[in-house]
Amino acid sequence: MEKNSIWSQKPWWCQPWSILLTGILVITFSWLFFNSLIITTFVLAGVVLWWWLFLIFAPNAYEAD
16 A cells, blocks of 8 residues: 655645745744844744754654655
């Protein structure tokens, strides 16, 4: 039995393109709203962690099953 991709089971708002776009928008609005490199750096770190979790770790764990 062939296993489907993790992305074929997710809704549109949980696809790689939407995760990347949302992260970019959050980082951009953080800079535009706060205009602070420190705050935007923390936001960037959170977004990168979120990207790693949902775009790298979770699909790899799914494929390992």
